[in-house]
Amino acid sequence: MDLPAAINTIIQQQPYPLLFTSISGSHLYGFPSIDSDYDLRGVHILPIEKVIGLNTGSETIEISKVRDSVQIDLVTHDLKKNGYVLEQLYSPLILHNLPEYEELKFIAKDCITRHHSYHYFGFAATQWKLIEKEQLHRVKPLLYVYRVLLTGIYLMQTGIVEANLIKLNEVFNLPYISDLISQKLAGGEHSYLSDVDIAFHQKEYQRLRDRLQDSYVASRLPEVPVAKAALHDLLLRLRIRS
Incomplete structure (x- = not known):
């Protein structure tokens, strides 16, 4: 992937050490348009004096910056606050990482539970509400609906985080996904659906929500995470070093 040089500049200018930085959004999901923003996500490490002091x-x-006509958005969280945002952590599009990043990935496997399904239920519902409010229906929210539901189902079934819709559809084989992605790639971020049958997609939305619920019920993933001690140890080491 050819990336704007400004991305590395922005990463290097961050005030705290970054445990990792990855690309999220449409680039991660498999349907970036030529005008797609670069959505960067990551984890920063606050030093001890920035945690236990008054300041x-x-x-x-x-x-959020525009560099060379490209919109670049970077959001990072302190490790204590949001240490295992799964899709960001397991993104294959890693731009920067410390050696402990691999350790965090290993530990985070024990943080995946059946209840991560709630995130995908909520995200899909939010996107579907956007679709219902629109008179002219955009491609992007509909792709997001399918992406999050398939990611959630796959996670419940396998324990593996897969956010790329193209790869997910190699498993689920939904016949309309390829056409939707083609419309998005050809039309840009704000492209509208052509010959859309919203009633059909509403039925598919509900069918996949039901399938996610069934996958949650049948999932062998644990009820609670079991990695607190390992995460605590990792955080202490990173804080002390920072």
Whole structure:
């Protein structure tokens, strides 16, 4: 992937060490348009004096810049606040990482539970509400609906985080996904659906929600995470070093 040089510049300018930085959004999901923003996500490490003192550091840092006509958005969270945001952590599009990143990935496997399904239920519902409000229906929210539901189902069934819709559809074989992605790639971020049958997609939305519910019920994933001690040890080592 050819990336704007400004991305590395922005990463290097961050005030705290970054445990990792990855690409999220449409680039991760498999349907970036030529005008897609670069959505960067990551984890920063606050030093001890920014945690236990009166003048504490920011648990969340958000930066939005336009460089060379490209919109770049970077959001990072302190490790204590949001240490295992799964899709960001397991993104194959890693731009920067410390050696402990691999350790965190290993530990995070023991943080995956059946209840991560709630995130996907909620995200899909939010996107579907956007679709219902629109008179002219955009491609992007509909792709997001299918992406999050398939990611959730696959996670419940396998314990593996897969956010790329193209790869997910190699498993689920939904016949309309390829056409929707083609429309998005050809038309850009704000492209509208052509010859859309919203009633059909509403039935598919409900069918996949039901399948996610069934996958949650049948999932062999644990009820609660069991990695607290390992995460605590990792966080202490990173804080002390920072």
